[in-house]
Amino acid sequence: MAKRDYYEVLGVSKGASQDEIKKAYRKLAIANHPDKNPGDKAAEERFKEASEAYEILSNEQKRQAYDQYGFAGVENGGAQDYSNVYRDFSDLFGGGFGDIFGSFFGGGGGRSSHGSRGPAVGSSLRYDVEIDFKEAVFGTKVEISYSHQVHCSTCNGSGEKSGSGKKVCPTCNGVGQVRRNSGFFSIASTCPTCNGEGYIIENPCTECHGSGLMRKKQKLKVTIPAGVDTGNRISISGMGDAGPNGGPSGDLFVYVNVKPHSYFERSGNDLYCQIPISFTQAALGGDIEVMTIDDVRVKVAIPAGTQHGKVLRLRNRGVPKLRSSSDQRGDQYIKLVIETPRKLNREAKKLLNQLSEVLGENKRPEPVPFTE
Ligand SMILES: [Zn+2]
Ligand SMILES: [Zn+2]
Numbered sequence: 001m002a003k004r005d006y007y008e009v010l011g012v013s014k015g016a017s018q019d020e021i022k023k024a025y026r027k028l029a030i031a032n033h034p035d036k037n038p039g040d041k042a043a044e045e046r047f048k049e050a051s052e053a054y055e056i057l058s059n060e061q062k063r064q065a066y067d068q069y070g071f072a073g074v075e076n077g078g079a080q081d082y083s084n085v086y087r088d089f090s091d092l093f094g095g096g097f098g099d100i101f102g103s104f105f106g107g108g109g110g111r112s113s114h115g116s117r118g119p120a121v122g123s124s125l126r127y128d129v130e131i132d133f134k135e136a137v138f139g140t141k142v143e144i145s146y147s148h149q150v151h152c153s154t155c156n157g158s159g160e161k162s163g164s165g166k167k168v169c170p171t172c173n174g175v176g177q178v179r180r181n182s183g184f185f186s187i188a189s190t191c192p193t194c195n196g197e198g199y200i201i202e203n204p205c206t207e208c209h210g211s212g213l214m215r216k217k218q219k220l221k222v223t224i225p226a227g228v229d230t231g232n233r234i235s236i237s238g239m240g241d242a243g244p245n246g247g248p249s250g251d252l253f254v255y256v257n258v259k260p261h262s263y264f265e266r267s268g269n270d271l272y273c274q275i276p277i278s279f280t281q282a283a284l285g286g287d288i289e290v291m292t293i294d295d296v297r298v299k300v301a302i303p304a305g306t307q308h309g310k311v312l313r314l315r316n317r318g319v320p321k322l323r324s325s326s327d328q329r330g331d332q333y334i335k336l337v338i339e340t341p342r343k344l345n346r347e348a349k350k351l352l353n354q355l356s357e358v359l360g361e362n363k364r365p366e367p368v369p370f371t372e
Contacts, residue, residue: 007057009052010050060149120245123241125250125251126253127255129142129254129255131256139224140224141223141224145219146252148218150216152208152211154206157212158246160203161205167199171193178190222254227319231256232255233253233256235252235253236251266319268319270318276339277339279339285302287301293332308336309335309336314331317332
């Protein structure tokens with residue numbers, strides 16, 4: 001059977017706020033809870049379906065991935081097993097579900113732990129970019145687009161229609177929690193009328209339905225400085241999600257992942273590569289030209305009598321030091337690899353035979369320690 005769209009499952013629009021998603025899920029979870037519908041397979045299916053949809057849509061990052069790539073974008077998409085979600089009673093009221101159903105065994109009159117009555121800082125968001133090796137060395141600009149929560153422009157994040165004000169919640173009398181008996185337990189749960197806020201908005205803003213938040217698509221040009229490496233992050237303050245109740249926004253963290261280069265290896269700010277030379281070049285010495293990361297060829301002198309594996313250093317031809325105003329760079333190291341000619345024509349063979357006679361060959365070379 002084809003999976004239903006998560007938004008469709010919860011019966012909310014694509015632009016739904018976290019509040020709307022939470023409310024929709026709570027309704028479905030309570031109505032279809034297996035404890036309430038023993039033996040009803042259809043209800044159980046609806047409960048599992050709703051739990052899965054909520055798990056994804058309540059998490060900004062998973063939701064973004066789902067919006068962009070569908071089920072394929074969501075880690076463990078449908079593979080995760082939700083059949084155990086409800087078996088353990090505490091699962092539903094503790095852990096990840098705690099903020100929906102309020103604290104389990106909550107002390108009388110105590111506020112629910114999330115304490116969302118005042119303004120709070122919004123969530124920070126993570127965005128991953130992949131850039132080329134050379135872009136990391138010299139810096140680049142990347143355009144990213146993502147969606148985040150911003151304060152509703154109509155009510156400035158207050159959630160109320162201008163001047164309408166707030167009043168103490170009649171259901172919980174401002175406590176933010178209600179208690180009810182369920183089976184063996186007396187459960188203190190978040191007041192469904194006011195969501196634990198303790199007050200209700202008499203006249204909610206029509207734009208954001210009282211949440212004070214709305215989703216906005218955002219495009220940003222991010223400057224990636226020269227010298228970044230995999231794992232570095234660029235933080236852009238205030239570009240995360242807006243905080244609830246008019247609170248400040250979290251930050252956006254852009255994490256950099258650098259693609260490998262075809263021949264350069266990087267270690268810190270130094271670059272490493274191998275350069276093959278012929279054994280006559282190694283024996284006689286001479287100049288060669290070596291490619292650098294700047295795409296220029298620089299002259300390198302090979303000393304006569306160079307041995308296989310010798311490493312030469314090209315100063316200041318490595319990676320620029322991150323956030324350094326000077327022209328300081330790391331170095332480029334080249335390892336000389338001596339190649340033995342594979343195909344010899346008659347002339348070359350003759351000359352080598354002559355060389356062999358002149359130099360003489362050692363038929364009993366002495367062993368030396370093994371190295372790579
Ligand atoms: Zn509003
Ligand atoms: Zn209330």
